[in-house]
Amino acid sequence: MARPLRITVVTVLGFLLSTLVDLGFDTESRLGLDTLFKIRGTQTPPEQVVIVAMDEASETRLGVGQDLTRWREFHAKLLDQLNRQGASLIVFDLQFIASNPSVDPMLADAMRAAGKVLINECVQKFRRGVEDFYGREECSDRNKMPAISREGEPATSLSEQLVVMRKLSPIPAIAQAALDSAPFYLINDSENNPIRESWTFYDALAEAPSLPVLAWFYYQQASSDNPDEQPLSVWLTAQRRTCVNSPKLDNRAKKLICEGDSRYLNYYGPPRTLRMESYADVYEGKVEDLQGKVVFVGRANRQFSPGKSDFFPTPYSDSHTGKMAGVEIMATQFANLLENSFIEIPAAGWLVSSVFGLLIALLLVSFTGWPGIVLSLVFASAYAGSAVCLFGQHHWWLPVAGPLFMQLPLSWLLSLAWSRYDLMCERGRILEFVSRVFPQWVGMLPAAPGQWTETANAGIARSEKDVSGLCLATDIEGYTTIAAQHSPREMWELLNTYYQVLGHPVVSHDGVIADVTGDAMMAVWFDAPVSNQRRAACLAALEMAAAVASFNLSSSQEALATSIGLHEGELTLGSLDAGTSSHYRAIGDTVNTASRIQGVNKYLGTRILASHSIAADLDDIVSRPVGTFRVVGRTEPVTLVEIVGLKHGSDTxxxxxxxxxxxxxxxxxxxxxxxxxxxxxxxxxxxxxxxxxxxxxxxxxxxxxxxxxxxxxxxxxxxx
Incomplete structure (x- = not known):
């Protein structure tokens, strides 16, 4: 398969896998975003935000219990305390749906006197009529009723696909006394799903702003001393519907009003990371330093209590930290607005994943096998580090779960599969070449198990062949001494690995391994142009020397010092019968001379020697003459050169x-x-x-x- 096609396949399959898994299991949020929060750790929240918690201690000290209407007799004094200390804005995460005539007028007077109280509006959500109902806190069962009924069929349930939302305003006395009101409804219905994003505007509720957004605009208006005649909630709804460029709005406000209806929350840490004061302590005047603060009042246990309602998991939630109260989530959204620090997605997730997959594919295809895997792992680590750094410093959320846990492993599997496929193809070509002349030599090569059998090769001819070729001989210096120090099994294991290292350069340069006996190996080149044979043999010899050096460094056994000799001439290649078996060999004076040349290395302290004609016309091979010798068993002298290495560039x-x-x-x-x-x-x-x-x-x-x-x-x- 061509490289561009492989790159495309790796990129596309990795992207599709990560996308499908994310669609099915929301992995990018559950595994990616939540992990980024936990790696980043807690951050310091803005000091302007304070939560007054209607907690367990306050319930006990004030004797109010779980009934929210009983708290109202204390809200008036609480407002007086907050107003006296100079709180900038007071936001009640309470909805005041049910009336309490004995205390409501007093509370309304306190709200009116403070002039800076915002209250929550109840949002009810219905699915299938009254069968599936949701509403926070005071949106109680007594307010449950079919949002839509059919004329003449009042008992008919609505379609399961039909979802209805409606807003219930606070009782008139409280609503008229408050500065303004807006709903605060969380995106997830279930209290078991982590809250990761929050509404800024409710398109299903006629474009109404959320309570934190309304509070932020009032806070900004108070800071600039620029009051408006109509309630900001009405004005914001009108602006949202038209998105008209108002001279009173800066770019942040315009973006907030006109772009999208939700934002990813940038949590500062687990529950109670924001400044939280007990309701009873504030009520009794024990808390100071509230000047200029935006105070959020709502139910928030100071200790984790799983039985309480209106508590939700966040990315920081675990068995130790517990869930976060709804009022803390509201205050977190306001703090994000205050610091302009929402979690942002700088580029489309599909685009980032595609680019990541493409770069991984380029590395794996360009550097096949383990080098590509190592380089891709380094790149993936750098990407993960960048994602963590950008999240911590700029609140940018880059996809990490899909690229790192799906795209990367799949790309590795495809790369290894293709490497195996390429290796099998290469082995097949080598086996095919060798089998044309010497089928029994196939056993010398690292073929796949079962690919070649004695039965399959039995019918191939075994005649001898006279050729003009080049012979390469190797030997291990001091082999007898090494063998005496080890058992036959240990020597077999050592030599088995050694000959795999030694044989690969021969095969890769189109040579044929003719014989392996003890510590010696013989390889031949034939049926090719003479210059090609010479160059291939010299390259194989240089690579063999380098491979043996690496093998010796990695081996825990003694170093196998290998010497190599090269000679060319006439050869006879054929089968020698010995008893009932036959063995293919290279026979002739050329073979003997190559072996003798190899032996000269121990005198000269060299590794590769060749007869001078072999390197005479090879411009890219560095060689030097080392003299003329009359070797044992041969009357004619042979002039030898040392094969030193390859020439690099223009260095002559x-x-x-x-x-x-x-x-x-x-x-x-x-x-x-x-x-x-x-x-x-x-x-x-x-x-x-x-x-x-x-x-x-x-x-x-x-x-x-x-x-x-x-x-x-x-x-x-x-x-x-």
Missing amino acids: QPNEVHRIFADGLAAFQQGLWTEAARLFQAALAIDANDGPSHFYLQKTLAYCELAPLEWDGIFVLDGK
Whole structure:
């Protein structure tokens, strides 16, 4: 599958999964937003907001119990206390639906005298007539009645889909005495669902403003000393309906009135984070420092009491903190208006999720396997950190649950599946190539279990083949000593891993593993242009040396020092019968010479040696001559070069050590022992670990004392 298509598939599937799960389970709010609140922790609320809690202690001290109408005889004195201390605005989260003739006139007089009291209006919500009813506090059962009845069929229930809302005003005496009134109705009907957002205007109630919004506008009007003739609740409703640009409104007010009907609440912490004073303490004059404060009066237990009504879960709710009273939520919304600190969504969630998924897909497709997973994890961590930081500093809510817990794992699964698919395709191509000539060599390669069987390969021809090719031989220095220190099982496990590391570069550069015996491996290249064979073999040798070095670093066993030799010539590839079994091998002088060249490494202290013709025309391979040798079992001398590495960019300057060594080698081959010794010492002064310089310096110093009788520049090796 092409890369652009894979990127598209990862992005689209991840986005669809996160969207569908969020639609079904509201994960972005439950897991995302709530987690962001808890990571951020509590924040300092504005000092202008104070809650006067009608709590358990006040119920006991004042002897009022649960009947809200009995509290009214104390509200008048409470208003006097608040007014005397200079409270800027007093907001009752009470609805005053039922009358109490004995105390209502006194309360009305106190409200009228204060001139800054706002009260709550009851909102009732009906579904299916009277069968499903909801209303806060004093919207009691005695006010329950069908909101709509059909003429002639008064007992007929309404359709289940029909939802009706209506507003019940306070009793006239209280309503006329208050400065103004507005409803405060929470978005969630159930007291078991967390409250995350709150209405600013109620479109279902003729565009009426919510009580916190009304309080904020009155607070702003009082601050600017700009009173209006009509009640602000009526004026705000008119403004909401028309959204006319009024010169009295700043941009914040215009946005609040004309854009949307709800806001996500920015909670400052768990219940009782806002300043909360006991009703009885304020009533008795024990609380000071209320000058200029906006005071919210309502039912709010100071200790968590699960049996109480009008308490709701918030993102901070748990078994320790409990639920939050409705009056605290109202005060929180007002505080957010005061500080302009609602939780904002800076960009559409689908857009952020799409961009996140696209970047993750780019990383996973560009860097296949574990590197891509690690990079995507780093990016996802950076995104999560940014989301937490933006939430804490700017109150911006970026989606985190969908991207991190759905899009990211799904992208990982798809990436790993595709990596496995690509690996199987590559193995299939390798197996197909090898099977055309040597089907039994398939067992040498890391094929998938069950893909190749002895039965499946039995019918393939097993004839020998003469080719002109290149042979690569490897050996482990000191293998006998290492093997003596371990059990056969331990050596098998070590070599099994070692040969997987050693064989991969051969296969990746189109070579064929011809033989593995003990500590030695033989690989061949054939049926390709000579220059291609040479270059592929040199690259494979360099990668093998690097892979073995990494393997030795990660292994807890002894290091397996591997030497490599390369030679080219005529080969015979075919089957050798031994008893009842057959084994494919590469046979010929080329194979033996490659093995002997490999053995020269231990004399020169090198890792990769090759006959000089192999690297002669390879411009991107760095090599250097190391002399001419007559190896054991071969009469013809072989001129060798060390394969050093790859050339990088335009850097064609010869290595200084290599240049000095080449001059020393030329002097050595001419029999100029003193000059050769000086040059080899100069090379070692630059690189004390240069193996060929060490070897030739020792030989030169020996020849200075006793020169060979006949010297043709060829060094004769008397061992493998």
